[in-house]
Amino acid sequence: MSLEPDSIRRVSGFGEVQWADGYVFQPETIAEIAPLFDLARAEKRTICLRGAGRSYGDASIDPEQIILDLCNLILVLQWDPESGVITVEPGVTIQQLWQRCLQTGWWPPVVPGTMHVTLGGALAMNIHGKNHFRAGSLGQHVLSLDLLTPDGKTQTISREDELFNSIIGGAGLLGIITKVTLQMHKITSGELDVTALKTVSWAETLAYFDRVAAEVDYLVGWVDMSNPKGHAVIHHANYSPESHPASMQTSAQELPPKIFGFPKAQLWRIMRFVTNPVAVKVLNGIKFALAPKQPKTFRQSLVAFSFLLDYVPNWQKCYRTGFLQFQVFLPKEEALEIFPLIAEMQRSSGFFAYLAVLKRHRPDPFTITWALDGYSLAMDFPVHPASKDALIAFLHEVTDVVLACGGRFYLAKDSTLRPEDIQSYLGQETIDKFQGLKSKHDPENLLQTQLARRVGLI
Amino acid sequence: MSSPKFSRAIVVGASSGIGAELVRQLASSGTVVAALGRRMDRLEVLGLEFPELIHPFQHDVTDFRAIPALFQDVTLKLGGLDAIFYVAGVMPEVASDEFNFEKDLAMIQVNDAGAVAWLNQAAMRFAGVGAGTIVGISSVAGDRGRAGQPVYNASKAFLTTYLEALRNRLIGVTVVTIKPGPVQSEMTAHLPGHDGFMPASVAAELILRKSSRSGEHYLKLMHRLIFLILRNIPSPIFRRLNL
Known part of the structure; x- marks a missing residue:
């Protein structure tokens, strides 16, 4: 595997103000992801995770780096219409989710203003909807998820695990969410x-x-x-x-x-x-x-x-x-x-x-x-x-x-946002905690984004 | 016409002449420039003019095999690429009765093979992103085959035709062929009338201005008119004119 010049694409934030050219990889299976860590090491590049590219700024872009686009990982691995628990790959979108579940009386517990976001991206950015005051954010309805870290290992993280709360909202910096188990919301009418x-x-x-x-x-x-x-x-x-x-x-x-x-x-x-x-x-x-x-x-x-x-x-x-x-x-x-x-x-x-x-x-x-x-x-x-x-x-x-x-x-x-801004509202202690997890799970700093460096998260 | 604004550019053949001037002028307008050339000492001196913006790279364009990896290193260093200027060129002194394969091969390697090696890389990249500017410094000398410089003429004709083909192949990419007349540089220092040639700084300024538009550009209106005529003179007549 190598960085091929013809894999370079321009990727932008949804606001179309920020963009970058990077080496785009679009794996069709989860198994194709791990070798990219070795490629990144060999080529001295970093990996920027990207879903549907609906973040408005630079959350899913990084110039000249490996852009790992997970949009093709769209399998629904398990769906139980009795309990409303669904297990999916990270490229599954909110659209896929409701289309799959609605007929049996289930609706995503939290949706953003567009259905074209991937679950992996939605959780990495901790998205919310118009029911946030009531239902919380989407991450609060996740029962467990699988995290693939740059050491090539996958661990299942349940919502009780301490790490869980840093993966949701973690901007794709601690590992790659490769599987999500979500509790859907029961409805009787569409x-x-x-x-x-x-x-x-x-x-x-x-x-x-x-x-x-x-x-x-x-x-x-x-x-x-x-x-x-x-x-x-x-x-x-x-x-x-x-x-x-x-x-x-x-x-x-x-x-x-x-x-x-x-x-x-x-x-x-x-x-x-x-x-x-x-x-x-x-x-x-x-x-x-x-x-x-x-x-x-x-x-x-x-x-x-x-x-x-x-x-x-x-x-x-x-x-x-x-x-x-x-x-x-x-x-x-x-x-x-x-x-x-x-x-x-x-x-x-x-x-x-x-x-x-x-x-x-x-x-x-x-x-x-x-x-x-x-x-x-x-x-x-x-x-x-x-x-x-x-x-x-x-x-x-x-x-x-x-x-x-x-x-x-x-x-x-x-x-x-500038580094002093996120330091102001998160507090240094929180940032230190996150960076501690970062050095534990990604000691080589292989997972980066332009945003993460801009705001000083890594 | 004002010069287009490039954030990041590569200049291949930046040790002296037009290439060094392009680096200087790009950097002075805020472009981050990779300056590539054989003579690192000169590139470093040039780099001192804008230490934040100019990144010197030692490179011989005939080191073809090294180019794909170097291209990736350079674009990584720049953080992207908006434009590439291929300026490297040689024109050894050739006597009117001389057939020297070594000199001819050097021209083909530097003026053509090096250009293809570099610009193919840029073409693949720009095709993928659907944007970018490729500028090749060809020459009025490529417009006709003349008695004095058979291989130099042919090498520039090759470059002109190659760039025309890139222009036709790449969608959304600006491909510019520049055909300067005689310009003051080390390459032309041995030619009679060198002092009257266009200064390299003037040439670079014109090249940057013309880089906004795809197509073949002469740097002087007079050249455009003269070479319009010269290109269209039938070969049997051209031969008798002894130009």
Whole structure:
């Protein structure tokens, strides 16, 4: 085995701002992975794990290194429709998971906004969904996993093992997750009872979140960052308690093929015309105006509610020169003061988030984690080459504000954190603990990513 | 036309002349450059001008077997590759009645085989990523076979045709053939009228500017016009013109 020049490919983060050329390997079987450790040693390269490449920044890229793309490891090894326990290879996606399990009344316990993420990647980055305040992150539903370490050995790690909590969220630095056993969530219907309403201020939005959080399964808010008051549209949803087998057929879960009459595959081209500040402000105003003042309830399929990011394939390309995703996590006590401050900083800087999504969170047991008892706001900032450095400087200012009030950040969404930032919110002790595990399980530092070096995790 | 911005580039044949100037100008615009050449002492001196940006590598382009591994080492050092400039070239003095195979072989090896060895590596890589720029320094001398320099002419014609083929083969990759006229350098120092030739720094500046666009480029409008005519003169007539 050797590094072949014709295996070099350009891999990028989902935001299409950061990319790198690397030697891409796409094993078809787990057995093909271990020899790559020897190749890396012989060629003095490192290995960067990559799933579907849906992390927005540089979590799955590394220039000139071995890019180990696990997307072809897609076997479902075991599935028990009685218990809802499924064992899969790491390249299995959330899409595969729900399509396999839905008909027998099971749904992934936690899903992100897109179904096109791999389980290996999702666990390495400790993903969450719109039900985080209730269900925790996906890693909390994993019963056990197999970890292949650079010494070539595979160990099964159960959730009781101490190492487990550092693998989830460990950014693919401690070993390769080669098998995942996950507890699915029991459902009786493929539909959700959804409620939509609008709120006119941050205070109202956060108060509403707190009021309903105990009663709803899913909760998410869209915030108009161009609006000084903080106009928002909230959606919350509950699993439908009725038995409705017909809605659990895959065919009942399709996303619409057309949106506003446009074929969705081409919609990103049209969206390019509205990704400018003026049009976004106008569209945000329209979106808010059209949202119901009084709570309005309707039924929606699980897929249609869960996977908003999949409505428009290639939507990331509507930003022309890419975008930065920036998600801040604030303690609940600070949110009402800091969210409006961030919005104000955006208005005065001229950089405002075209899309901002609010979610409610709770702490989790993982070592490298963003989780806390509070709220997060995930924001999309379009990147223009001429103002990119200024945008990053602005996001660093926001970072300082967030860290000063005990906030946290999420590596899957990150492109801008500096080593002092993660040191600030994780604490040196946590980083030392993680690095201790790193030197134990990967003493040669064979597993690296651009992100891990950038933020000083390794 | 402004010069394209490259983050990382390789210059093969960087010890002197156009190659050294390209390294200097690339680095001064912020490009990280691998400067490859036979004379390490000169490369190191050149590297001192931008110690952060210029990485010297000792290399003889006729060491063909070493090139694939060296290419990987260099791209690892650079952290990627946006452009490669193949500048290495030799033109030994050849008398009008001389047929010296040693000199001819040296030209074929340096001007052609070395170019193929390096640019094949770059071509494979750039084809994989669907981006990149390949610049080959050919010559107006490749446009016709003339009495004075049979193998030099042929070697440059080879390079021009090879680059044209790469251009047609590689999608998304910019392939640039530069055809300078006489340029002041060590290679041309023995030629009459050397002092009147285009300075290497001027040539390098023009080459960088023209590197943004695929195709064959002369460095002077006058050359473009003259060689348009010369290329189209039928061979029996060309022979009688004694150019």
